[in-house]
Amino acid sequence: MRFFSVALAASITLAACSSSDEEISADMRCLVGSYRVPTGDVIDVGLSSSDHLRWRVMSGEVGRVSRDEDGVWTGTTGWSDLPHTARLAMTACGDDGIEVNGIDSLQGHATRISHDIQDVRFTGADEELAGRLVMPAGSEPVPIVVLVHGSEDWSARDYAFLQRMLPAHGIGAFVYDKRGTGASTGQYTQDFDLLAADAAAAHRTALELAGARASSSGYLGGSQGGWVAPLAATLSQPDFVIASFGLAESPLAEDREQVQMELREAGYDDAVLDRARQVTDITGRLLASNFQDGAEDLARVRREWGDEAWFQEMRGEITGEMTMRPLWQFRMGYRFLGVGTSWGHEPVPVLREVGVPMLWVLAGADREAPSAPTRQILTELQSDGHIIDIAFFPDTDHGITRFVEAEDGSRQGLGYAQGYLEMLVDWSRHQAFTQTYGNAELSPFAAPPLDDLANED
Known part of the structure; x- marks a missing residue:
């Protein structure tokens, strides 16, 4: 999940940065x-x-x-x-x-394949957003899925393929350009509260346009959308939520887990991993406090470990950028290149508040969003009675993608896991697994026995 995508070293002196979508003929x-x-x-x-x-x-x-x-x-x-x-x-x-x-x-x-398409402009939290409802041709009621962005900063209406693939298989789709992208107004942000409010507005707009054709409705959020979609569900009344290759941990936890995974794969031992955990705790405190807490501790660990190889090899989502240069320089770049990321967002309380069925799809070899802690959290939520289905695709990377890995550890994506796209269609329709899906390890929600419910009463 890309939080700080522009390399600071090349742009530290810029007072602003902007991007525009490619011109498409x-x-x-x-x-x-x-x-x-x-x-x-x-x-x-x-x-x-x-x-x-x-x-x-x-x-x-x-x-x-x-x-x-x-x-x-x-x-x-x-x-x-x-x-x-x-x-x-x-x-x-x-x-x-x-x-x-x-x-x-x-x-x-x-x-x-012919689809029924309605383009629309609607008001999000405080911006005018460009959306599109794509329905299977005909008049029969169908489920409607609102596609919630990850961290992409380009037009979803131009590039989101599920807006066509889902309707081709009998599922309606609502796609929209997030604020600051495509034809939507505003500034690009990774403020989850704003993005969730925009998604909830998209959901309301989709239902208004679909009318009687909406048999059910829900959100499908990939990557960063795994934080935004459940939050949007608490602001609206969907029938389901799908979170794919997202995390049930905070953005700061993602950075920590990514650093741990990268150093483990590089062959470092538990002592180094413990030190790295101390560093990511410090960088996390700095981000969460807007750089008010942790500066002295960061200076201390730089003095103690800054010359060691593992320290120089740390990357993660943000820690590598923060530790490789003086803090004042990082803060200058962050001031201009930061995008309002909700670093302090805690997803578990939100997931406990979501009262509709959820599907979580996890990638077993995800380098960008390591999934093991999320799988454990979701399993615990299942045990507490939350209606969550979990699908775990081993040997897949971010995006539920198959890959080949070179000797230097770099990966090239080959395609999606077999069964992944079928699962999205089936679960959107039934809110349940209806078959096996490739080699996915399925953990459906199991309602507690009636005897247990009686004992609770």
């Missing part, structure tokens, strides 16, 4: 869509950049493609530089089909 936009092959399988084609497309299928296969000199779209596997056999032939803007080759089970002509 009309020809590129009109190729975007979900397409169905005669077998019934679906391939979604979405934007990857202003001149690349990314395709996805329900099995979890993903590829990035660009147009070659013959006009055929070819490219690589997942988010890697490994080649893929996929070949997509897409012609003039307005055509209702594409030719697909080189993808298992998806061969031949695929026809564009």
